């Protein structure tokens with residue numbers, strides 16, 4: 101559990117929280133002290149006159165950002181809440197989820213704290229949602245009128261473009277109508293946020309909302325991604341890995357997709373298996389023990405991929421050596437059981453050896469998949485009420 105505390109701005113009157121038809125602006129911040137005043141100034145200038153608002157900062161900073169927020173909040177004509185987290189659980193995605201849980205208004209706009217997302221678009225995002233009946237309104241850099249002017253350097257542009265294509269390639273239907281699924285700037289109706297999304301496992305929350313909450317209607321508003329006002333980007337190669345894992349997790353959320361992923365990973369295990377066999381026999385090991393040892397290379401490879409790509413979120417209830425032991429047992433039992441199973445199919449069901457082998461392969465694969473789910477990664481039962489409760 102995260103240790104959290106809330107520091108409301110000094111003059112926040114909780115009775116003044118926004119009426120329906122208002123907006124909660126959620127701003128994740130990590131060491132953005134030089135941007136806070138500018139951001140709140142721009143929000144003050146362009147939002148409250150058109151739409152009642154509150155701002156919720158979810159801060160994981162190690163610098164003086166929290167103090168700067170508390171000071172700047174005194175001059176704001178709208179409520180400002182600061183949720184500072186001592187432990188940055190789930191990183192940026194986890195922070196956005198905390199903000200969504202704490203939001204008091206019917207509309208939630210998520211926006212970066214570095215002024216790359218123009219605050220004057222906040223009322224327009226919400227108005228577009230109200231006008232079109234959309235539950236999700238994405239501020240897009242990649243639609244007519246939008247631009248990624250502030251994306252520093254060809255490398256960042258290429259990464260952003262590649263990530264967008266990858267996401268859209270993996271979810272062609274669910275991301276239809278969203279030209280910029282990597283955007284960190286969007287508006288969502290609180291009623292359209294499902295409990296699934298509020299499990300802080302995501303990285304790109306917009307992607308999670310679009311794929312898992314499946315809003316009935318989506319709209320887009322073009323925007324110009326500006327230069328950072330101050331400070332440096334926090335995006336790193338590590339964030340990139342996180343994004344890939346997030347995509348894999350979303351794609352394999354459904355059991356059938358997970359089974360296909362399990363099969364693909366299993367097939368990829370032939371590579372270390374055969375490489376190991378080649379190396380061991382080259383070293384002069386007899387082929388029978390070499391087969392047995394090389395098989396363990398494949399098992400280890402499969403275990404690593406399955407842990408990181410398929411069952412990442414379901415590992416907490418068992419220690420890693422417990423999971424590895426169970427997984428290895430299932431994988432080796434598969435080998436030991438296959439031959440007697442083939443014999444059974446041939447002798448008692450009168451099948452030909454080829455059919456029997458194919459059927460045995462499919463049977464042991466399904467048993468292994470189901471066994472791995474049930475015996476290694478059975479999710480802990482959690483009350484759904486706890487998921488939807490708001491902070």
Ligand SMILES: Nc1nc2c(ncn2[C@@H]2O[C@H](COP(=O)(O)OP(=O)(O)O)[C@@H](O)[C@H]2O)c(=O)[nH]1
Nearest residue numbers: 128129130158160191192195212213333334335
């Ligand atoms: N709370 C929180 N905010 C973060 C974290 N990482 C990045 N941010 C914030 O997320 C927003 C976008 O990050 P930024 O570094 O500008 O990413 P870029 O725009 O892709 O270069 C900024 O407001 C950051 O301060 C994090 O781990 N926790």
Ligand SMILES: [Mg+2]
Nearest residue numbers: 212214216333
């Ligand atoms: Mg930024």
